[in-house]
Amino acid sequence: MSKLNGKVAIVTGGGSGIGKAISTLFAKEGATVHILDLNPAGGEETKLSIEAEGGKCEVHTCNVSKQEEVLAAVEKIGRVDVLVNNAGIAHVGNLEGCSVEDLDRVYEVNVKGAYNALFAVVPVMKANGGGAILNLASIASLVGIPDRFAYSMSKGAIYAMNLSIAKDYLKDNIRSNSISPARVHTPFVDGFIAKNYPGKEDEMFEKLSKTQPIGRMAEPEEIAKLALFLCSDDASFITGNDYAIDGGFVKLNN
Structure with missing residues (x-):
């Protein structure tokens, strides 16, 4: 039996890279996938690929940093069983190389974008009796990475928000986990x-x-396989955890 048969899943930033791999695998495993992406061309390309394999996918052009756009998309979708907070941007620079504009830009997408998706989806999951949430953190939330001040800040926030969601919604049957990839080869x-x-x-x-x-x-498909496990019923006893998927980066770089 498919691991997500009959489930409705939202993947932010699902039009490319890791998000595309997750969307594709989730659809293969029986989910109806809803992609929230600022780039409709990428989302539509992913949708066509999914549908060519017999899967179900819808694309919603959405700037995740704009709460009203996220709320409107989730309202249109209706039931949500799985949320993957994947959308994100990067920045190179240490503290002195990070302007307030740089910091705000990274915060708006990586932190506020994840918050907006959580804010929109959690009440829906509560009303439907539960769900599974996966948040894309990073090894930058676990160890020091040179010249990644703003990015590390944002992924540290994801790591902490994940714990809060997992703790606060235990009684609502909502599981929340995060994964921390090292470098993944994407466009x-x-x-x-x-x-x-x-x-x-x-x-x-x-x-x-x-x-x-x-x-x-890593290849995006390798990240997608861990995402699938954590969002499926196979991981029904797992919540409030972060998993490094990093080729040994955190533990073996010594």
């Missing part, structure tokens, strides 16, 4: 390297890959 990463290290793309890709003791970056 975002390729674009990030090209933007921040022009002319040194291959060198930086190799360098960043080798920061994982396992010797490579």
